[in-house]
Amino acid sequence: MKVAVLGMGSVGRGLLEMIEEKDLDLTVTAVADSRSALLDKDGIRIDELFLAKKEHGFCGDKSLSAMDVVTRGDYDALVEVTPTNATTGEPALTFMKTALERGKHVVTSNKGPIAREFAMLHQIASRNRVQIRYEATVGGAIPIMHALRQGLAGNRVLAIFGVLNGTCNYILTRMAKEGLTYEQALLEAREMGYAEADPTYDVKGIDAAIKLVILANVIGKKNVVLEDVEVTGIDMLTTDALRLAESEHCTIRLIAEAIPEKGIFRVAPRIIPQSHPLVVEGSLNAITIETDMAGEITLIGKGAGSVETASAIIGDLLFIRDFHARGH
């Protein structure tokens, strides 16, 4: 299968490394970074690509852009891993729409456009008989979309509860275990590389809310958008609140919650028993799916990381390959 990759940040590079390292029957025929692009229908040599990027700071021809890859590239699936934009979803949204309209599959880790235009992207994909897949947008390496769409097919999903932001979970774990204040734990998370210089997006619950929007759309087939989610972050939590919860064999976690039938879409710090499967440590993610037949299913794993995200993208690519191998 021929693959075009947009974006050479840590996710794009991680993916290209895995494609290079593993024998996955995926040929990269186009790549774009923020300043240039490279197209070769016979397959790009990934080692040479990395060398060029290292030497010049860009990978290909500066007269070509990501849009050239999208419109002129010879590929079966577009991998869209450019930086996310939660407000407009652009430019990734236009890249995805254009590729789908060309009859190309799209695989992405880009939360913004999926949360923003879930229904529209699915409609375009369906009209063009191709797939749009976004396993990597929620829960990193956790195969949550596969579980919801395939593994639990036939189930009605009654509710979904998730620890979807590793930064918040790391901070809460450290506050509970070591009695650190929020500020101390945040500082530590930054030093460990778990938090950005500007942590607003994470600690205010926005990142978790965007992921919840995607999950809500997957399970409820509704047009849920970010504005529908009631969001409370962890930045006002005190060490005392955590100590109190711990004294009752409970703890506090930032829980994203969707109960479609009741119209509940919420991200907020919640007190839960320490023995609950959602209580995971450090930067882990966890998602509990409540269903009519399977009961409660919980999935736990790493919510971030370039190789972990590559794992989710590759799972999507191989699913498309196997699924469409029969049809075409």
Added chain:
Amino acid sequence: MKVAVLGMGSVGRGLLEMIEEKDLDLTVTAVADSRSALLDKDGIRIDELFLAKKEHGFCGDKSLSAMDVVTRGDYDALVEVTPTNATTGEPALTFMKTALERGKHVVTSNKGPIAREFAMLHQIASRNRVQIRYEATVGGAIPIMHALRQGLAGNRVLAIFGVLNGTCNYILTRMAKEGLTYEQALLEAREMGYAEADPTYDVKGIDAAIKLVILANVIGKKNVVLEDVEVTGIDMLTTDALRLAESEHCTIRLIAEAIPEKGIFRVAPRIIPQSHPLVVEGSLNAITIETDMAGEITLIGKGAGSVETASAIIGDLLFIRDFHARGH
């Protein structure tokens, strides 16, 4: 899709109820219980089937057998849910082989034949361009096979660790929490319906070992059989051992473990930290998959129950339907 169902125990009945209740686009064209069978290519009315079973103790024509369903039924997929036989796998094994040779898909919850003849069944299926699926054999409603085969596709599985027997987990949980002796906890498990009158198969670790054999074959593509697994049960565990573990913030669980590259296939009680994701309560099951890209992924859910098993079977049936809808 047309479905034939062999077996009308709790799993078969649970499945038929769900097919009746839900709009899954599955038509049941043949059913067999231990004493009779019923064939109707236009679709069997499930409510009438249950009524007949209730009135007469059998569902169909006593001159017909399960083998008639397999050889003469008009179906796309055979659902094999007759009682399991860990030693020979029969008669289920012959039913499955015959259906596959007829070019029919097979979906089963029957551990015995899958553990016994994993490679052969896959070879026959592949030769006849059909699928054999067995999500329900391990971890009940947990979509572990979907995760291993699709969600984590492209990953190398380095190891797998599982709490695969709900009876043992219930007993160990009660011993740890309430300080019960093994005998007391076993008695309670029986009263709660979690343990059979003869609990040997569960408490000696054999059930967990059979499930481990299936997992080992799925991840390692090796011909692992039950004899390759080193098995220690929980029946010799003392309350003191549990108390000691608990005093160190640990507990004891019956862990099934496969590390294919080291040739390790083992079921044994193990001391693990209480905060480990595998430490689940009561009759739950949990499975941790250690991979090269996705890191550690843990799945938790109900390991038994008729509706939970039906969920896994339906997931397999719908996967086959969607996958082959394009090809045919």
